[in-house]
Amino acid sequence: APSRRAPKHATIVNRQWSNATYDFIIAGAGIAGLTLADRLTEDPNISVLVIEAGPFDWGQEGILVPGSYQPWWFFWPNLVTVPQEGLNNREIGAIAGQVVGGGSTINAMVYVRGDTSDYDDWGSLQEKPNMSWQKMLPYFLKSENFTAPDARFAAQNNITWNPAVRGSSGPLQYTYPPHSYPGGENWWNAANAVGLPAVEDPLAGNKAGVFAMPSVMDARTMTRSYAKINHYDRVSQARPNYHILPSNMVSRVIFKGNCKTVKGVEYLPTAGGDVVTAFATKEVIIAAGGFNTPKILQLSGVGPKPLLDKFGIKVISNLPGVGQNLQDQPTLTVPYTFTANAEPNTDSLVNNATYAAEQRALYETEKKGAFTVISTLGTNIAGVTLKAATPDFLDIISTARAANPADSLPADVDPTVLAGYTAQREAILSQYENGKSSVGNIHWGTGNNALVYHLKPLSRGSVNIVSTDPLANPAIDFRTATDPTDQAVYTALLRKNRELFATPEMQVFGPSEASPFAEAQTDEEIYALLRDQINPSNAHQCCTAAMLPRSLGGVVSAEQKVYGVGGLRVADISFWPFQTGGSPTGTMYAAAERLADMIKADHGISRN
Numbered sequence: 216a217p218s219r220r221a222p223k224h225a226t227i228v229n230r231q232w233s234n235a236t237y238d239f240i241i242a243g244a245g246i247a248g249l250t251l252a253d254r255l256t257e258d259p260n261i262s263v264l265v266i267e268a269g270p271f272d273w274g275q276e277g278i279l280v281p282g283s284y285q286p287w288w289f290f291w292p293n294l295v296t297v298p299q300e301g302l303n304n305r306e307i308g309a310i311a312g313q314v315v316g317g318g319s320t321i322n323a324m325v326y327v328r329g330d331t332s333d334y335d336d337w338g339s340l341q342e343k344p345n346m347s348w349q350k351m352l353p354y355f356l357k358s359e360n361f362t363a364p365d366a367r368f369a370a371q372n373n374i375t376w377n378p379a380v381r382g383s384s385g386p387l388q389y390t391y392p393p394h395s396y397p398g399g400e401n402w403w404n405a406a407n408a409v410g411l412p413a414v415e416d417p418l419a420g421n422k423a424g425v426f427a428m429p430s431v432m433d434a435r436t437m438t439r440s441y442a443k444i445n446h447y448d449r450v451s452q453a454r455p456n457y458h459i460l461p462s463n464m465v466s467r468v469i470f471k472g473n474c475k476t477v478k479g480v481e482y483l484p485t486a487g488g489d490v491v492t493a494f495a496t497k498e499v500i501i502a503a504g505g506f507n508t509p510k511i512l513q514l515s516g517v518g519p520k521p522l523l524d525k526f527g528i529k530v531i532s533n534l535p536g537v538g539q540n541l542q543d544q545p546t547l548t549v550p551y552t553f554t555a556n557a558e559p560n561t562d563s564l565v566n567n568a569t570y571a572a573e574q575r576a577l578y579e580t581e582k583k584g585a586f587t588v589i590s591t592l593g594t595n596i597a598g599v600t601l602k603a604a605t606p607d608f609l610d611i612i613s614t615a616r617a618a619n620p621a622d623s624l625p626a627d628v629d630p631t632v633l634a635g636y637t638a639q640r641e642a643i644l645s646q647y648e649n650g651k652s653s654v655g656n657i658h659w660g661t662g663n664n665a666l667v668y669h670l671k672p673l674s675r676g677s678v679n680i681v682s683t684d685p686l687a688n689p690a691i692d693f694r695t696a697t698d699p700t701d702q703a704v705y706t707a708l709l710r711k712n713r714e715l716f717a718t719p720e721m722q723v724f725g726p727s728e729a730s731p732f733a734e735a736q737t738d739e740e741i742y743a744l745l746r747d748q749i750n751p752s753n754a755h756q757c758c759t760a761a762m763l764p765r766s767l768g769g770v771v772s773a774e775q776k777v778y779g780v781g782g783l784r785v786a787d788i789s790f791w792p793f794q795t796g797g798s799p800t801g802t803m804y805a806a807a808e809r810l811a812d813m814i815k816a817d818h819g820i821s822r823n
């Protein structure tokens with residue numbers, strides 16, 4: 216392991232911040248938190264304090280070098296679900312980043328936007344629709360800087376893109392790893408053979424089909440590009456108005472007397488210690504991720520009244536939706552054995568020391584080779600619509616439409632939360648029907664596992680506090696696969712993966728699904744397998760403080776202002792109404808850029 220040397224920023228002492236006053240205080244230095252802090256402090260007259268539960272990373276190889284990926288350095292400790300009723304009551308570890316940069320510091324660097332239908336549908340659910348693909352696109356472009364791969368390499372590896380949807384001057388760097396494994400070409404051709412055509416550009420608002428995965432790394436160094444570098448290191452030397460306090464947890468938001476306007480926050484060292492206060496003259500912005508944002512709100516008296524009453528927390532704003540509507544993109548790892556797999560493949564870095572040493576040398580000298588690829592994945596992936604997954608897709612949809620949405624939620628669900636679920640469920644079922652929106656991804660890195668992801672489940676869970684201790688983790692209940700539609704969709708996706716592996720292109724490798732997958736053939740056997748094997752999370756937990764009208768169980772308005780209080784917004788992935796067909800990173804950077812403009816407009820702060 217790399218040696219632990221003190222990060223240069225760790226000079227901040229907790230006491231110095233006690234009773235300090237800032238214009239804005241941001242809880243959580245993840246993608247949203249740091250993007251906002253950067254944009255707000257562009258005005259030298261605006262002061263921002265970001266309080267972050269985790270430390271600064273110290274540039275360790277497992278964070279920076281894709282092929283040496285070691286995300287566990289900064290996993291949030293002891294996150295585990297309650298027994299999952301749809302998954303044989305398994306209690307399953309959940310993952311979130313606890314580090315400056317949040318998920319961006321440890322994520323798998325996959326960079327794929329959602330579909331046009333996602334942002335359009337988010338907008339159509341609002342009272343004042345101000346969200347759509349067209350409204351997001353300028354912010355995608357503002358947030359990012361795409362470096363094109365070598366033209367010959369791109370042509371050889373089916374890498375295509377549309378420059379009109381690729382940003383060229385933003386802080387987030389991304390490119391394509393200059394490496395491919397031989398088996399990847401067979402898999403690509405097999406995908407084409409089973410009706411998954413090549414996608415011209417997966418970032419253009421429709422990613423159904425097969426494509427090479429863009430990766431958030433700096434093409435100059437082939438190292439991770441993440442929020443700490445893009446939105447703090449890049450500007451911090453010149454910004455005395457931009458402060459980060461690491462290794463401290465916001466415990467709650469505090470309000471002025473009875474007027475329900477934000478006054479500031481209380482916080483304490485993550486390792487435990489005294490609670491102190493910092494004051495915000497303009498706004499407090501919660502950006503603590505899908506598990507911790509609802510926890511902070513609930514501890515602050517913003518949440519479902521019955522839950523707050525249970526813990527004797529004074530109700531500031533009774534919002535039944537806080538902590539409800541939890542969603543993720545469940546994953547299924549399908550193990551294979553091969554009689555003649557192509558080599559090298561994604562397992563070779565681990566299994567073949569000579570190859571690993573060669574590739575390491577190639578990375579050091581030319582910034583090429585297997586170390587430019589995140590070690591847990593390959594380079595190609597396919598987005599799958601429900602129509603592409605199964606000819607029975609209309610039956611699945613009509614069965615889901617015939618069901619009572621209330622049956623998918625706990626019996627004591629608040630009526631507004633149920634109304635919101637009913638509305639978003641119909642939007643998602645329309646996406647299942649349209650033949651364009653991806654409901655799943657399938658991926659084969661070229662090693663001993665394929666991955667099948669469900670991107671748009673109908674099951675909904677919750678995140679609720681279990682005590683008033685600010686250091687205690689909340690109860691995480693994904694309720695994965697409690698809606699029977701999800702089992703049917705997952706079964707179709709697994710069968711699509713099987714169809715792909717049954718093509719002559721893949722059969723040359725002699726693949727066989729390993730036990731217990733091989734034995735599961737009938738619908739009932741596959742359902743039983745899924746209950747035993749699904750991982751409820753891809754660390755994409757979202758939607759627990761949803762941007763929806765209050766009558767639909769919403770927590771924040773279309774401007775991401777928390778209902779019923781003044782001066783409080785939610786910036787992180789918790790604000791999403793439902794999952795996109797992409798991976799979250801791109802949407803989070805762009806959404807935070809968009810929110811920064813809204814906040815600046817509200818406060819008359821100058822805009823770049």
Ligand SMILES: Cc1cc2nc3c(=O)[nH]c(=O)nc-3n(C[C@H](O)[C@H](O)[C@H](O)COP(=O)(O)OP(=O)(O)OC[C@H]3O[C@@H](n4cnc5c(N)ncnc54)[C@H](O)[C@@H]3O)c2cc1C
Binds near residue numbers: 464786
């Ligand atoms: C291991 C892993 C792999 C992933 N792979 C991918 C991928 O390949 N592609 C992709 O697009 N997405 C991926 N994701 C998901 C993506 O990184 C997240 O969805 C994204 O970072 C969410 O951004 P955010 O701003 O909402 O919150 P985050 O980036 O999660 O930031 C929240 C921050 O708030 C801090 N915090 C929490 N509570 C408190 C508190 N009380 N006080 C102060 N600070 C607090 C946390 O420590 C964290 O730093 C992955 C995530 C993980 C963890």
